[in-house]
Amino acid sequence: MRSLFATAASVMVLALAGCGDNATERAATGGIGGAVVAGPVGAVAGATVGAATAD
Numbered sequence: 001m002r003s004l005f006a007t008a009a010s011v012m013v014l015a016l017a018g019c020g021d022n023a024t025e026r027a028a029t030g031g032i033g034g035a036v037v038a039g040p041v042g043a044v045a046g047a048t049v050g051a052a053t054a055d
Helices: 002-017 024-054
Strands: none
Touching: 002 024
């Protein structure tokens, strides 16, 4: 059950990380998505993935 939750959380963070027109917006949406799913650690991970997502 725990691995299922972790997988679902990862998919949600990656899905939200791609939203936005530029790197700043993608980092912001990824950070918000990560914070909702996994708290402060998820916010950092989501922002990192969002900023690294290529156009």
